[in-house]
Amino acid sequence: MQRIVTLEEILRVLENIDRSDIVTAIEEGFKAFSNGEVVVPPVGEMIFKEQEGEAHIKYGFIKGDDYYVIKIASGFYKNRELGLSPNSGLMLMFSQKTGETVCVLLDEGHLTNIRTAAAGAVVAKHLAPSRVERIGIIGAGYQGRLQLEFLGAVTECREALVWGVSDAELKSYADAMSSKGFEITTTRHTAEIAETCNLIVTATPSEKPLLKAEDVRKGTHITAVGSDTEYKIELEPELLELADGVVSDSIAQSQLRGEIYQSRKAGKIVDEDLMELGRIINKREPGRTNDEQITVADLTGVAVQDIQICKAVYKALA
Amino acid sequence: MQRIVTLEEILRVLENIDRSDIVTAIEEGFKAFSNGEVVVPPVGEMIFKEQEGEAHIKYGFIKGDDYYVIKIASGFYKNRELGLSPNSGLMLMFSQKTGETVCVLLDEGHLTNIRTAAAGAVVAKHLAPSRVERIGIIGAGYQGRLQLEFLGAVTECREALVWGVSDAELKSYADAMSSKGFEITTTRHTAEIAETCNLIVTATPSEKPLLKAEDVRKGTHITAVGSDTEYKIELEPELLELADGVVSDSIAQSQLRGEIYQSRKAGKIVDEDLMELGRIINKREPGRTNDEQITVADLTGVAVQDIQICKAVYKALA
Numbered sequence: 001m002q003r004i005v006t007l008e009e010i011l012r013v014l015e016n017i018d019r020s021d022i023v024t025a026i027e028e029g030f031k032a033f034s035n036g037e038v039v040v041p042p043v044g045e046m047i048f049k050e051q052e053g054e055a056h057i058k059y060g061f062i063k064g065d066d067y068y069v070i071k072i073a074s075g076f077y078k079n080r081e082l083g084l085s086p087n088s089g090l091m092l093m094f095s096q097k098t099g100e101t102v103c104v105l106l107d108e109g110h111l112t113n114i115r116t117a118a119a120g121a122v123v124a125k126h127l128a129p130s131r132v133e134r135i136g137i138i139g140a141g142y143q144g145r146l147q148l149e150f151l152g153a154v155t156e157c158r159e160a161l162v163w164g165v166s167d168a169e170l171k172s173y174a175d176a177m178s179s180k181g182f183e184i185t186t187t188r189h190t191a192e193i194a195e196t197c198n199l200i201v202t203a204t205p206s207e208k209p210l211l212k213a214e215d216v217r218k219g220t221h222i223t224a225v226g227s228d229t230e231y232k233i234e235l236e237p238e239l240l241e242l243a244d245g246v247v248s249d250s251i252a253q254s255q256l257r258g259e260i261y262q263s264r265k266a267g268k269i270v271d272e273d274l275m276e277l278g279r280i281i282n283k284r285e286p287g288r289t290n291d292e293q294i295t296v297a298d299l300t301g302v303a304v305q306d307i308q309i310c311k312a313v314y315k316a317l318a
Numbered sequence: 319m320q321r322i323v324t325l326e327e328i329l330r331v332l333e334n335i336d337r338s339d340i341v342t343a344i345e346e347g348f349k350a351f352s353n354g355e356v357v358v359p360p361v362g363e364m365i366f367k368e369q370e371g372e373a374h375i376k377y378g379f380i381k382g383d384d385y386y387v388i389k390i391a392s393g394f395y396k397n398r399e400l401g402l403s404p405n406s407g408l409m410l411m412f413s414q415k416t417g418e419t420v421c422v423l424l425d426e427g428h429l430t431n432i433r434t435a436a437a438g439a440v441v442a443k444h445l446a447p448s449r450v451e452r453i454g455i456i457g458a459g460y461q462g463r464l465q466l467e468f469l470g471a472v473t474e475c476r477e478a479l480v481w482g483v484s485d486a487e488l489k490s491y492a493d494a495m496s497s498k499g500f501e502i503t504t505t506r507h508t509a510e511i512a513e514t515c516n517l518i519v520t521a522t523p524s525e526k527p528l529l530k531a532e533d534v535r536k537g538t539h540i541t542a543v544g545s546d547t548e549y550k551i552e553l554e555p556e557l558l559e560l561a562d563g564v565v566s567d568s569i570a571q572s573q574l575r576g577e578i579y580q581s582r583k584a585g586k587i588v589d590e591d592l593m594e595l596g597r598i599i600n601k602r603e604p605g606r607t608n609d610e611q612i613t614v615a616d617l618t619g620v621a622v623q624d625i626q627i628c629k630a631v632y633k634a635l636a
Contacts (some may be wrong), residue, residue, distance in 0.1 A: 002424055004322050004422070039364065041362055041363065041364065042362075044359055044360075044362050044375060044377060045359065046357065046359065046377065046378070046379065046386060048379075048386075048414055051414070051415055051416070051417075053414075053416075053417050055386065055412065055417060057362060057375060057377065057388065059362060059364065059375065060364070061364065061366075068364060068366075068373065070375065070390060072388060072410065072412075072419075074412065074417030075417070076415075076416050076417040079416050079417070082416065084416055084418070086417075087417075088412070088416070088417045088418045088419060089417075089419070090410075090419055090422075092390065092408075094373065094390075094392065094406070096366055096369070096371075097369055097394075098369070098371075098394050098397050098400065098402055098406070099366075099369075099371050099373060099392030099393070099394040099397070099404075099405075099406045099407075100402070100406045101390075101406060101407070101408055101424065101426075104322070104408075104422055104424075106320055106419065106422075108419075
């Protein structure tokens with residue numbers, strides 16, 4: 001019998017899952033992905049021009065796993081005028097043995113936020129310098145909160161400097177994250193983050209670089225999660241050139257969008273410079289080899305993360 | 319708020335919708351389809367070799383309509399060994415205005431059966447001779463029952479001769495359909511159906527022709543719904559050559575599978591011989607022009623039927 005799970009139930013379940021278990025699930029997903037064990041057919045798409053709407057169908061499975069997953073995610077940008085969120089969607093989990101519908105997760109896009117934040121923690125686990133002095137978060141929105149929350153599962157550091165677009169946003173961020181045990185300082189200057197933090201996450205919809213190569217110190221790791229189109233960019237292309245290691249969650253996808261796409265287009269890096277996250281986890285590629293290096297990871301999001309977060313939530317429900 | 323509808327509820331709702339309302343909904347769908355108003359992106363597919371399983375994602379929308387629909391349908395053929403139905407699946411309905419999930423119909427493939435049967439009735443409405451003497455059903459399975467039930471919405475005739483693969487199957491068919499007001503006679507010879515029926519539906523998974531050209535009388539209409547692969551065939555290819563009109567639900571799909579595909583491959587018909595169901599409904603093509611003609615319709619199933627059956631069930635729920 002299928003299980004139907006409302007957003008309310010999903011949120012309740014997520015509260016009761018250890019962040020580190022979610023991080024491990026996503027980490028296993030990246031391993032399988034880079035081992036070629038994940039089948040991900042082309043994304044389905046519908047465009048609704050008049051409503052400035054689009055719907056995407058992403059789906060796939062890990063070979064030999066118990067389940068396959070289909071995710072429907074939409075963005076209808078005129079919804080804001082109606083006071084509605086632009087993002088909707090749900091995830092569906094089916095048995096790989098019988099095809100039966102196992103679970104319908106009415107997550108309205110929330111699990112995509114969670115799996116993205118968990119990927120940031122996977123990256124930090126493998127690429128952050130051995131001692132994180134201070135965490136820098138660029139982007140004080142919801143994803144910026146989740147990133148810090150999940151970093152808490154992979155580092156002892158609880159001190160964070162946060163950049164945002166308004167004082168109100170920053171105050172709200174500080175209030176929310178202080179209550180989760182973090183010591184939050186805020187700034188309106190991203191250079192200050194580069195000066196004082198050695199683990200930095202960017203989580204904005206920016207269309208111009210927020211972090212400059214010249215500001216970044218040795219021994220820093222930076223994860224960029226914001227850019228998901230060919231227009232968005234958070235890191236100066238020179239920063240990837242400067243880095244000792246540049247890591248992608250999916251080298252195939254980094255040809256089309258994100259920081260790596262931007263830096264390649266600007267002629268600052270070439271494909272041979274790239275490592276893939278799953279290959280670093282699998283110890284096929286070195287990642288960071290000492291605490292003096294600068295590393296950059298660019299996350300564009302891959303379907304195996306959806307598969308893994310679905311399974312993690314379903315397992316916690318049982 | 320999304321509405322979640324179980325198979326049990328769907329069956330209950332279907333009992334309370336007039337068959338003729340469903341037929342009208344499907345008819346409107348074919349009209350929109352042949353008018354070029356339906357957007358149907360390529361079908362998504364996942365194959366699970368070891369389990370002899372496959373999952374398909376079909377989706378689309380009528381331009382300017384209220385909803386878009388995604389259907390997931392799977393066939394896992396080893397399920398029979400486990401005592402499970404090979405077919406699973408569900409349908410999802412979303413707002414074309416906001417992208418919000420409107421309805422999840424956990425139909426397990428049942429609505430596909432219904433929309434297929436309703437298409438048979440649409441065809442009969444437009445192509446059957448003016449007086450139906452006796453209905454012939456070749457294939458006494460579940461689809462064969464539904465076809466007759468829906469034909470009841472478009473013809474006064476309640477007399478049917480039914481062919482099946484065993485006496486047990488035929489007895490069960492007769493019992494079920496007698497209770498729905500039909501007068502059922504059974505046979506093990508398809509030629510007997512051709513001799514005495516002038517509205518014939520074939521609904522079998524046969525891989526060799528069941529109905530011969532030489533047996534079919536003038537003034538007969540035949541609808542073939544069984545063949546959905548390039549191997550299946552119910553009608554002798556010569557029968558389409560003999561026919562005065564050959565009608566497809568989707569001429570594009572008929573290039574790839576079904577009776578028309580088979581007859582073209584055998585060199586018996588050419589594309590210029592074909593009419594499209596929606597164009598006949600729209601009076602752009604003649605269909606049947608007198609009661610002496612033989613007409614053949616081949617239904618391969620199109621996504622607009624899924625869109626329309628979803629909407630019809632949702633409307634009846636409200």
